[in-house]
Amino acid sequence: MNNNPNISFNANGSVYSDNFDDIYFDTESGYLQSEQVFIKGNNIKEKLLNTKGTLTIGETGFGTGLNFILTLKLYLSMLDLLSEAKLHYISTEKFPLTGEQIKQSLAIFPSLSDKVDLLIEQYPQSFSQNHQVELLDGRITLTLIFKDTTEALKRLKTGKQGYVDAWFLDGFSPARNPDMWQAPLFEQIARLSKPQASISTFTVAGHVRRKLIDVGFRLLKKTYLGQKKEVLTGVYQQGNNLGKSYQIRPKISKPEFVTIIGGGIASACAAYMLAQQGVKVTLLCKDDTIAQGASSNKIGALFPLLHQQKDDISLFYQSAFEYAVIFYQQLIDQGYHFSHDWCGLLEVSYKESLVKRQQQFSQHKAWPTSLIHSVDQDKASSIANLPLAYGGLFMPRAGWIAPAELVQQIFKAASSTNNLRIKNNIEVTSLTQLENKKWQINTNQGAISARIVVLTGGAEAIPLNVNSTLPLTSVRGQISAMHANEHTSKLSTVICHKGYLTPKNKGVHCIGATFDKDTFSTEAVIADDEYNLNMLNKCLPDLVNWQLSDVASSKARLRCMTPDHIPVVGAMPDISAHKVSYAHLAKDKNWRFNTPAPSIDNLYTLTGLGARGLCTAPLLAEILTADLCGYPYPVDTQMLFNLAPNRFIIRDIIKRQVSVDN
Numbered sequence: 001m002n003n004n005p006n007i008s009f010n011a012n013g014s015v016y017s018d019n020f021d022d023i024y025f026d027t028e029s030g031y032l033q034s035e036q037v038f039i040k041g042n043n044i045k046e047k048l049l050n051t052k053g054t055l056t057i058g059e060t061g062f063g064t065g066l067n068f069i070l071t072l073k074l075y076l077s078m079l080d081l082l083s084e085a086k087l088h089y090i091s092t093e094k095f096p097l098t099g100e101q102i103k104q105s106l107a108i109f110p111s112l113s114d115k116v117d118l119l120i121e122q123y124p125q126s127f128s129q130n131h132q133v134e135l136l137d138g139r140i141t142l143t144l145i146f147k148d149t150t151e152a153l154k155r156l157k158t159g160k161q162g163y164v165d166a167w168f169l170d171g172f173s174p175a176r177n178p179d180m181w182q183a184p185l186f187e188q189i190a191r192l193s194k195p196q197a198s199i200s201t202f203t204v205a206g207h208v209r210r211k212l213i214d215v216g217f218r219l220l221k222k223t224y225l226g227q228k229k230e231v232l233t234g235v236y237q238q239g240n241n242l243g244k245s246y247q248i249r250p251k252i253s254k255p256e257f258v259t260i261i262g263g264g265i266a267s268a269c270a271a272y273m274l275a276q277q278g279v280k281v282t283l284l285c286k287d288d289t290i291a292q293g294a295s296s297n298k299i300g301a302l303f304p305l306l307h308q309q310k311d312d313i314s315l316f317y318q319s320a321f322e323y324a325v326i327f328y329q330q331l332i333d334q335g336y337h338f339s340h341d342w343c344g345l346l347e348v349s350y351k352e353s354l355v356k357r358q359q360q361f362s363q364h365k366a367w368p369t370s371l372i373h374s375v376d377q378d379k380a381s382s383i384a385n386l387p388l389a390y391g392g393l394f395m396p397r398a399g400w401i402a403p404a405e406l407v408q409q410i411f412k413a414a415s416s417t418n419n420l421r422i423k424n425n426i427e428v429t430s431l432t433q434l435e436n437k438k439w440q441i442n443t444n445q446g447a448i449s450a451r452i453v454v455l456t457g458g459a460e461a462i463p464l465n466v467n468s469t470l471p472l473t474s475v476r477g478q479i480s481a482m483h484a485n486e487h488t489s490k491l492s493t494v495i496c497h498k499g500y501l502t503p504k505n506k507g508v509h510c511i512g513a514t515f516d517k518d519t520f521s522t523e524a525v526i527a528d529d530e531y532n533l534n535m536l537n538k539c540l541p542d543l544v545n546w547q548l549s550d551v552a553s554s555k556a557r558l559r560c561m562t563p564d565h566i567p568v569v570g571a572m573p574d575i576s577a578h579k580v581s582y583a584h585l586a587k588d589k590n591w592r593f594n595t596p597a598p599s600i601d602n603l604y605t606l607t608g609l610g611a612r613g614l615c616t617a618p619l620l621a622e623i624l625t626a627d628l629c630g631y632p633y634p635v636d637t638q639m640l641f642n643l644a645p646n647r648f649i650i651r652d653i654i655k656r657q658v659s660v661d662n
Contacts, residue, residue, distance in 0.1 A: 005095040041200030042166040051085040059091035061171035064105040092152040126368035153188035155636025169201035190215035248596040262456035264295035268410035269621035275419035286427040291407035303398035327618040338405035345398035385492040459558035478528035478556040479512035497539035524554035562608040571599035573646035583660035
């Protein structure tokens with residue numbers, strides 16, 4: 001899809017769309033039109049004052065971001081009055097402007113410059129997926145979906161009732177952009193709307209009014225700007241929005257208490273995001289301190305897994321990477337510091353198949369160059385600050401993090417809410433569900449009662465896989481920390497070959513890692529250090545010339561993996577009930593059902609992160625928190641199902657790989 005906005009700027013500073021032969025907004029009225037039509041037309045001030053949870057605004061065209069900036073301006077002006085109200089602003093945009101274009105477009109409104117800067121600081125550099133950011137310490141969430149508006153709204157998930165409180169029905173006029181203003185758009189707006197959701201738009205065309213009425217809106221024409229212009233406002237008066245079959249996630253009332261079993265990056269992110277929502281979190285950690293599992297490594301690389309062309313795996317990891325970079329930078333900005341360097345990452349093409357892969361990335365141009373691009377040998381050597389024998393693919397926004405420090409800082413940030421309690425040396429041996437749907441957590445220190453349990457551990461959580469629900473496997477990996485020397489200290493980027501090599505942190509580099517499915521020992525062995533060194537020397541000969549005596553320390557840990565290399569997050573599925581409820585899928589994979597996917601009550605999981613927890617944990621934790629707290633998801637419906645714990649049993653039923661109860 002060509003999503004170039006093709007804009008130009010008139011002499012008076014107004015921004016003009018060449019695609020639609022129209023201006024984005026009327027500069028003569030300043031931003032008064034948008035304020036009158038959308039902010040006042042939806043009574044946003046009154047809605048904020050009366051909101052105790054989250055006010056959700058949906059917008060059908062982000063454009064220059066003016067409507068969001070004005071909403072942000074209003075929210076900031078009311079901070080002293082808003083003790084509880086949060087804001088979630090969801091907007092779609094098929095032809096996104098760059099950050100610089102937005103800044104130039106809104107430069108004619110100098111009074112908004114500080115708000116524009118807040119937006120631009122976290123505005124994405126690429127537009128192939130959803131983008132979600134948080135402002136004001138999480139009080140405002142902005143979700144941007146860079147797709148055709150109708151398609152974007154179709155991908156938003158909801159239960160029997162929608163969650164949008166107010167709609168900014170914006171976009172170029174029906175005469176200029178007729179493809180947008182069709183019945184499917186209004187059907188999606190209705191599906192996502194709460195009862196009594198408001199809507200407002202500049203457009204008063206008859207067919208728009210009729211379509212809104214058809215889907216359940218009661219409408220009223222109003223005038224503004226001295227009776228010179230008309231605006232359409234309305235209220236949604238219907239609402240029974242049942243989603244699709246096995247992709248419907250179970251909904252619960254926001255819990256007061258949640259118990260998390262874990263202690264690494266996944267549990268840290270989950271605890272932080274739940275605590276931010278006011279949920280009281282108890283963490284059960286089997287070690288005497290946090291971050292002792294796979295998250296205990298000295299250095300870890302942060303980068304997305306990308307293929308030559310966009311597929312489900314790549315799209316997930318791109319979204320997760322974008323989310324993680326922003327989340328970690330927000331922690332730093334809030335004063336939670338950890339060793340890191342966004343120094344980029346170089347995937348070297350050390351063999352012919354990788355040279356062809358590098359060429360395919362350049363040919364397909366599936367990803368923006370700001371995310372990944374090809375470099376030759378000279379450029380690669382310049383980036384690495386060491387002589388390399390190969391070119392490769394460079395990810396300029398990637399880098400490295402000290403995982404243990406990061407996990408400690410995330411838990412520290414979560415603790416600052418006074419909503420987190422950590423219990424160490426609690427080893428969970430089994431889970432038993434009681435008749436009242438609560439859980440009895442059996443541990444080395446006795447039984448613990450919990451209403452809602454979240455399994456976030458890595459490989460150690462596999463024995464807690466209730467009823468053997470998920471096809472999880474454990475894979476051992478050993479990392480070797482190498483003493484830095486004058487030569488290796490020059491390395492200025494992360495290098496990936498068959499393994500990886502990091503720049504130094506606190507006097508050591510990390511190389512690795514082994515990948516062993518046949519052993520479950522976490523004891524480091526010399527043979528694995530030899531393997532890591534041999535792998536490095538084979539792929540990048542004469543680069544560092546380390547010997548076994550240069551190994552400073554070694555660490556072996558177990559990774560938790562899934563068959564499709566994508567993590568899982570959500571409610572634990574009831575496998576037996578799936579075989580009954582969805583048996584017909586074995587005959588017709590397109591058969592539609594009208595019941596949510598059956599799950600084990602009050603049991604959730606966030607696991608299967610493999611070796612990519614630094615990249616994936618923040619986004620997965622956000623999805624888990626949306627599951628538990630009922631706010632909109634940061635990803636679309638298809639990606640949610642790609643991450644759903646029940647995806648494996650559904651695929652097995654469709655492929656007739658399991659017996660079902662007909």
